[in-house]
Amino acid sequence: MTTSRLTHALATGALALPEGPIVVFGAPAGFDLSALPKPQVTIVSHFAPDVARWQVAGFDVSREAPKAACALVVLPRAKDAARALIAAAVEAAPLVLVDGQKHDGIDSILKAVKARTTPGAVISKSHGKLFWISGGDFSDWASRPHTVDGFTTRPGVFSADGPDKGSLALVDALPPLKGRVADLGAGWGFLARHILRSDAVTQLDLIEADAVALDCARENVTDPRAAFHWADATAFAAAAPYDVVVSNPPFHVGRAGDPGLGRDFIAAAQRLLSPHGSFWMVANRHLPYEDALTAAFHHVEEAGGTPGFKVIHATRPHRTRR
Numbered sequence: 001m002t003t004s005r006l007t008h009a010l011a012t013g014a015l016a017l018p019e020g021p022i023v024v025f026g027a028p029a030g031f032d033l034s035a036l037p038k039p040q041v042t043i044v045s046h047f048a049p050d051v052a053r054w055q056v057a058g059f060d061v062s063r064e065a066p067k068a069a070c071a072l073v074v075l076p077r078a079k080d081a082a083r084a085l086i087a088a089a090v091e092a093a094p095l096v097l098v099d100g101q102k103h104d105g106i107d108s109i110l111k112a113v114k115a116r117t118t119p120g121a122v123i124s125k126s127h128g129k130l131f132w133i134s135g136g137d138f139s140d141w142a143s144r145p146h147t148v149d150g151f152t153t154r155p156g157v158f159s160a161d162g163p164d165k166g167s168l169a170l171v172d173a174l175p176p177l178k179g180r181v182a183d184l185g186a187g188w189g190f191l192a193r194h195i196l197r198s199d200a201v202t203q204l205d206l207i208e209a210d211a212v213a214l215d216c217a218r219e220n221v222t223d224p225r226a227a228f229h230w231a232d233a234t235a236f237a238a239a240a241p242y243d244v245v246v247s248n249p250p251f252h253v254g255r256a257g258d259p260g261l262g263r264d265f266i267a268a269a270q271r272l273l274s275p276h277g278s279f280w281m282v283a284n285r286h287l288p289y290e291d292a293l294t295a296a297f298h299h300v301e302e303a304g305g306t307p308g309f310k311v312i313h314a315t316r317p318h319r320t321r322r
């Protein structure tokens with residue numbers, strides 16, 4: 001458990017926190033921060049469900065990092081995203097703690113950090129490491145936009161290296177759409193740009209939890225019919241019901257696979273659609289969504305796909321209380 005490293009470092013006196021504000025990067029909701037004095041902590045998060053949960057837990061949360069006396073980076077798995085968080089932390093605070101699991105790449109990050117500065121100490125415990133640094137030049141690790149196939153992405157967003165195979169399968173199967181459309185979990189706008197090729201689409205709401213991905217989508221989708229919503233799709237309230245909902249739903253919560261999130265997206269589509277609306281989604285073939293789909297819609301059919309992905313078309317949602 002990663003926090004035990006921080007607790008251990010503080011309890012043994014190996015580490016003393018300086019007086020003043022502490023800024024935390026990369027901590028998923030529920031990550032144990034009990035070793036830190038809550039009133040001094042600001043959590044930097046751009047993921048809407050995490051922001052809501054941290055706020056309920058009584059933490060100050062910000063999208064931008066304030067200047068602080070100390071920063072903690074909880075290492076994400078994506079290497080570029082990990083480097084970008086360390087660069088942001090070094091920019092924000094003179095003392096930077098980096099905590100991560102072996103399977104998230106803490107050893108290779110530590111090696112890369114050591115090429116630039118000497119860590120104050122390294123604590124190895126519970127299949128991971130905690131180390132801390134003061135200074136060093138990490139400016140070239142900062143988050144920068146990346147252009148791929150004519151789209152802008154950034155480190156850490158879903159499928160940052162190019163269109164996802166599932167999304168490609170979905171656009172192959174999707175007919176031209178019409179009316180009011182929503183894209184649940186719109187990412188950096190790959191599906192959205194395709195959907196807007198149909199002149200019969202009158203409005204497209206891109207609903208996405210990751211504010212960094214949504215900022216990329218704003219650059220990638222400049223059509224005036226598009227509207228951008230930084231929100232948890234599973235709790236999103238629309239101004240009016242949609243004619244069509246499209247989604248390549250997420251199946252990860254933090255680092256763990258969780259088809260429950262996809263099922264929540266199916267329930268959201270059911271809730272957000274008009275009685276004659278239709279839902280298009282793509283999923284890995286092994287993900288068990290059939291029961292959730294038949295519970296939510298009168299009619300469900302497979303409408304294309306690839307050996308790895310199924311494209312589902314579901315129509316006539318069962319009525320729900322809105």
Ligand SMILES: C[S@@+](CC[C@H](N)C(=O)[O-])C[C@H]1O[C@@H](n2cnc3c(N)ncnc32)[C@H](O)[C@@H]1O
Nearest residue numbers: 158167185186187208209210232233248249250
């Ligand atoms: C599989 S990706 C699809 C992205 C995009 N539609 C595409 O085709 O490239 C799922 C997206 O859902 C977003 N997401 C995860 N949980 C979410 C939630 N609760 N509400 C809204 N979006 C969420 C992720 O950040 C990610 O961008």
